[in-house]
Amino acid sequence: MFDSLLVANRGEIARRVIRTARRLGVRAIAVHSEADADLPFVTEADEAVCVGPANPALSYRNVEAILDAARSTGAQAIHPGYGFLSENADFARTVERAGLVWVGPGADAITAMGDKINARNLMAAAGVPVAPGTTEPAADLDAAVTAAAEIGYPVMVKAAAGGGGMGMGVAADEAALRTEYDKVRAFAERMFGDGAVLIERYFPRVRHVEVQILGLADGRVVALGERECSVQRRNQKLVEESPSPAVSAELRARFLAAAVRAGEAVGYRNAGTVECLLDPTTQEFFFLEMNTRLQVEHPVTEYVYGVDLVEEQLRVAAGLPPTFDPDALTPRGHAIELRINAEDPKRFLPGPGAITTWNEPSGTGVRVDSGYVAGNTVTPFYDSLLAKLIVSGDTREEAVERARAAVAQFEVAGPKCNLPFFAELLENPEFRSGDYDTGIVSRMR
Incomplete structure (x- = not known):
């Protein structure tokens, strides 16, 4: 394992990666914009470097500034998180040319999957169903x-x-x-x-189901179950859960086998996600895209499979075997993630501002991955994600009830917040039944 890691991202995902790095004894280095200087991920890192002004093009997407930060701090590896440069093949190549370890899939795989038409054609050739x-x-x-x-x-x-x-x-x-x-x-x-x-x-009634894959250092590709991602606004996810309430054991086997074929077709290494559309009537599914990075919703998989996906990413990048037996992956229980955003709960329009109150829920089966604390300011320069509320239980019903209680406990004041939407969703009969699709949010409005 390398001994130092630069996290080329911000907010909750930077904080999340830093937490695992420090647990493993790896020196964690943060980069940040001027606007983010007071956020928790900066203060929690072992070292932090300002890489530019608020404009992400001049900071979090500034390749030279990030590489300069890596050189000046002696970083041996770079983790890109999600968004920004995470799926930029040129950045991955540049990192490796600089003699650093890239914590992610190879640049060729990123390129192959980055173009949706090329990806569709590759998947069809590999026997993965495409629409x-x-x-x-x-x-x-x-x-x-x-x-x-x-x-x-x-x-x-x-x-x-x-x-x-x-x-x-x-x-x-x-x-x-x-x-x-x-x-x-x-x-x-x-x-x-x-x-x-x-x-x-276009399928008017469809479910969005994805499979978490991990390309291991020895060349094998394994699948760590599926996630249901059908609660969306403007084609962007708000809620994810695992396992999907729409997927039977037989359908799950087909999903996972197709996802493994997809990864093998491009020689995939590290964490990635194969996203699909599922016709709930015919039980047919079709490849949508592959995300060549860690997903926002990775914690629900961590709960169900008992793994730390960031640790597994670091181990693959270092050429080490996984912490788990790939031939004995056994899911347990149910997990749900709610994306707590700085946006109004009706129209979902961003509403930045200074955070005057921030009280996180706690208790059995409750986890909060947050990017902010009271006193921080949510600026308009970046994504509106404030935190991820993740709950788990032995059954879906138990997880839903824990989510209801946790949402009621979660207090955020200052910026706009979509917590009231989740309170409504968790009482919605359609969601509670598990028989919902990507149109559920529009039907609630």
């Missing part, structure tokens, strides 16, 4: 219209280089497609520097 869609970018509007007619409406219009639920639009007919195509293409060019667009079948 009907284009095998190359829709070069112009006429090509998109032709493709949609062949696939059948409604269709999803996607930025090929997008991720995290960004750069998507749904078209129910040709008129809507003409609007969505131009909108998505312009957004993709602005946000990702790549205007390539793909057209894919």
Whole structure:
């Protein structure tokens, strides 16, 4: 194991990685922007370096500043967290060229999975089910219209280089497609520097289920169960749980086998997630994308499988075997994660501000991974995530009840907060039954 680790991220995920690094006796180094100087992850690190102003392009995405920080502190490895540079293949290559250990999949795997069209084609060749869609970018509007007619409406219009639920639009007919195509293409060019667009079948009633994979140092790829991620707003997740209440033992076996094939197809190493869409009526599932990094929702898998996924990431990066027996993975109980965001609970619009009250819940089966404490200020420069509330129980029913109690105990004042939404969700009959889909939030509004 290397003896020093620079965490190229901020907030709760930086704090989370630092916690495991320090437990393992690895010196933890934080980088931060000027706006984040007072946040807990900075003070909890063994060493911290300011890498620039609030603008993430000048700080958390500033490759040279991060590498300078690594050199000046003697860091041996870099963990990118999620977001920012975590799925940037050029950054991964640059880190390794600098003689540092990259805690993540190889740059070639990141590149292969970073383009949704290329990823779809690779997965289809590997025998992983993919939804009907284009095998190359829709070069112009006429090509998109032709493709949609062949696939059948409604269709999803996607930025090929997008991720995290960004750069998507749904078209129910040709008129809507003409609007969505131009909108998505312009957004993709602005946000990702790549205007390539793909057209894919849209499923009006669908569940979002993903599989956690881990590519081991010896070359094997293992799957650590599935997570249900269907509670979403604007195609972005709000709640995740494991195991999925929609997945039977037979379907789980198919999901996990497909995810392992997906990882093996690109020689995957380290932690990653294979995201799929599940038709709850037919029990068919289709590959959506692979996230070549640690997911926000990784704690629910940690609870169910009894592993520390950050520790496993570090061990893979160091060439060490996992702490668990890959041939004897046994899930236990149920876990649910709620993303506590600085946003209003009705329209989900960001609401930054100074935190005047911050009281976290506690108790059996309750964990809070937070990025803030009372006295900190939530700025408008970054994602609105304040904390992740993770609860577990022997059954889903027990986990839901613990979540209700924990939400009632959680106090946040100052910025806007979506805790009232979760209080409503946890009383919702559809959610409580486990028989819900990606439209649940819109039906609640």
